[in-house]
Amino acid sequence: MSESDELVKKYDLEPTPMSVAKLGELVSKRDRSIDEIINVISSDIALKSRLLRAANPSDGHLKIDSVQEAVLRTGVGCVLVLAMSDPLIKALTRTFMTMASVKLVPINPSTVGSMDETIYLGSAKFDGKARGTVYIRIRESFAFEIASKILELESPEEIAESAADVLSELVNMVVGSFKSNLCDAGLSCSLSLPTVERVQEFQAPPSSGGRHQVFAFKAGLQPVLLNILVDSTE
Amino acid sequence: MAHKILTVDDSKVVRIMVTRALKPYDCVIVEAVNGAEGLEAAAREKPDLIILDVTMPVMTGLEMLTNLRLDPALKVIPVIMLTAESAQENIAKADSLGISGYVAKPFKEDQLVDKVKAAIPMVAKPAA
Numbered sequence: 184m185s186e187s188d189e190l191v192k193k194y195d196l197e198p199t200p201m202s203v204a205k206l207g208e209l210v211s212k213r214d215r216s217i218d219e220i221i222n223v224i225s226s227d228i229a230l231k232s233r234l235l236r237a238a239n240p241s242d243g244h245l246k247i248d249s250v251q252e253a254v255l256r257t258g259v260g261c262v263l264v265l266a267m268s269d270p271l272i273k274a275l276t277r278t279f280m281t282m283a284s285v286k287l288v289p290i291n292p293s294t295v296g297s298m299d300e301t302i303y304l305g306s307a308k309f310d311g312k313a314r315g316t317v318y319i320r321i322r323e324s325f326a327f328e329i330a331s332k333i334l335e336l337e338s339p340e341e342i343a344e345s346a347a348d349v350l351s352e353l354v355n356m357v358v359g360s361f362k363s364n365l366c367d368a369g370l371s372c373s374l375s376l377p378t379v380e381r382v383q384e385f386q387a388p389p390s391s392g393g394r395h396q397v398f399a400f401k402a403g404l405q406p407v408l409l410n411i412l413v414d415s416t417e
Numbered sequence: 418m419a420h421k422i423l424t425v426d427d428s429k430v431v432r433i434m435v436t437r438a439l440k441p442y443d444c445v446i447v448e449a450v451n452g453a454e455g456l457e458a459a460a461r462e463k464p465d466l467i468i469l470d471v472t473m474p475v476m477t478g479l480e481m482l483t484n485l486r487l488d489p490a491l492k493v494i495p496v497i498m499l500t501a502e503s504a505q506e507n508i509a510k511a512d513s514l515g516i517s518g519y520v521a522k523p524f525k526e527d528q529l530v531d532k533v534k535a536a537i538p539m540v541a542k543p544a545a
Contacts, residue, residue, distance in 0.1 A: 190508050194519035197503075281523035334433055345430070352430040356522045359472065359501025366504035374472060376427075 205230065207368035209266050217251075220259060224250050233265045237396070263313075264394040264413045267365065271317065272398055274360035275409055278353055279402065283329045287400035287407055295399045295406045298322050298384075303346065305354035305379045311372025313365050315413035317358050319350070320385055325405040326350055347379040354379070387412055420444040420537055423464035425455035425481065426499070427473040431522070435468055435499070438526035442539045452476030456484055459491050466495050466517075466537050468529070471502035479507065482514050495536045499529065 184192075191198050208223050224231050231250055238253035238261075239246055247253050254262060272289075279285040303326040305319045321329075326346040333349055336342045354377035362374045387395050387410050400407040420443070424435045427450050436446045447462050449455040453476040459467060467485075471478040478500065486492045495517040498508075503521045511519070518532035533539060 186509065187505050190505060190512060193512070194508065196508070196519065196521065278523040281525060334430065335437075348428070348430050352428045353523075355428065355472070356501045359522065360503060363502060363504035363507075366506060371506075376472075376474065 204368075205266060205269075209263060217254060217259075220262065221250050221254055224254065224262060229269065230262075230266055233268070234262060237261055237265060260413070261394050264315075264396055264411060267313070267361075267413065268396055268398065268411055270364040271357070271361045271411055272409065274357045274364070275319070275407075276400070278356045278360070279329075279407070282353060282356070283332045285329070285332075285402045287402050290399050290401050290406075292397045292399040292408070295408060298406065300324060302382050302385060303350050303379060304382050304385055305350045305377055307354050307358040307377040308375040309358065309362050309365065309372045310375070311370070313370040313372050313413065315411060316388075317354070317361065318385070318387065318408075318410040318412070319354055319357065320408040320410075321350070322405060323381070325402065325407075328405075329353070347381075351377045351379045420465040420539065421447060421462055422466045422468065422533070423447045423449060423455065423458055423462060424468045425449045425452065425458075425473070425478065426468075426470040427451055428470070431470065431499070434526060435529065438529050439533065439539075441541055442530075443542045444539065452478055452481030452484075455481050459485060459494065460488070463491075464494060466497065466533065468497050468499050468533070471498065471500040471507060471511075479510055479514075482511060482516070486514050497529075497532050497536060499524065 190196060205223065205227055209220060224234060234253045235247065238256045247256060276287045279287050301323040302320050303323055306316055308316045327342050330336060330346040330349040331342045334345055336345060358374060362372060365372055395412045398409045422439060422444050424432050424446060426432050432448050439446060447458055447464060449458045451473040469478045469482065482496060497518040497520060498511050498516055499520045499522065501522040508519060517536040520529050520532055
């Protein structure tokens with residue numbers, strides 16, 4: 184039994200997800216031939232589908248339908264972001280379910296219109312072999328609902344006072360878990376402390392040579408938006 | 418006699434959850450917000466158990482654990498890691514320093530209570 188397997192058994196840990204192993208495989212092949220990267224992507228239906236979506240125009244007319252063409256068009260950096268987003272999405276959905284018993288259902292980001300109220304914007308940066316920022320956006324009313332649930336609060340004043348702290352801890356859990364996955368995949372990096380701001384609107388900051396992906400979810404009627412912005416490390 | 422448990426976490430939310438999870442048991446909870454305060458609290462309070470986060474400002478949980486194990490008066494205190502930091506490299510380091518359990522965030526309060534019970538004998542609070 185490997186040292187890693189022994190730790191998993193000893194501390195009842197979840198084994199490394201397949202998506203992380205896949206990410207590690209991509210990273211290890213990053214400096215190798217494009218054919219090897221294409222082979223890894225082609226063997227992962229979800230990753231292949233996300234890459235083709237990213238490579239094609241948003242008007243829905245599929246023009247690029249081969250992995251090779253998509254990789255050449257988007258670049259290996261984009262492939263890495265898409266591969267990274269898998270463990271990030273898993274961390275987000277697991278955190279909301281475990282901490283607040285809230286089930287997040289993936290939806291098309293283009294179907295989420297204006298948030299219509301003040302937004303709670305949580306973010307944290309990761310820096311090292313992988314660099315970037317993760318943003319989580321929810322409506323103020325949902326931030327209050329979650330704070331009330333997790334801390335079992337009833338007083339509106341206490342709920343309003345605690346909402347930012349609760350979202351900050353959720354961001355910490357999501358990004359901490361994601362960062363651990365990156366480390367396990369060979370992309371060692373450190374995390375900033377999470378921050379939470381109340382904003383009226385959000386525009387992801389431009390990233391020179393980097394990649395940006397947005398994912399959307401519904402929790403009942405409440406939208407949850409997740410942005411991952413990865414700076415170029417090449 | 419009530420057990421004394423030190424929870425070291427920079428998140429007030431987590432400290433509230435830990436306190437709530439252990440409320441039904443005959444124990445006293447002491448709080449610290451980073452590793453440096455945690456070390457001071459450990460020396461002052463001599464807790465029966467420490468529940469320790471990893472990523473904290475000022476001094477991380479792994480730095481606190483390292484210092485704790487170097488102190489003859491504190492090195493035997495059992496420690497449970499409660500952290501979102503689940504990279505195997507860090508778990509291996511904590512394991513080499515000696516920990517009694519590991520709970521990954523996000524967590525259910527029951528999971529934490531089970532680990533605490535496995536580390537020290539916990540008795541339910543007598544009915545009021």
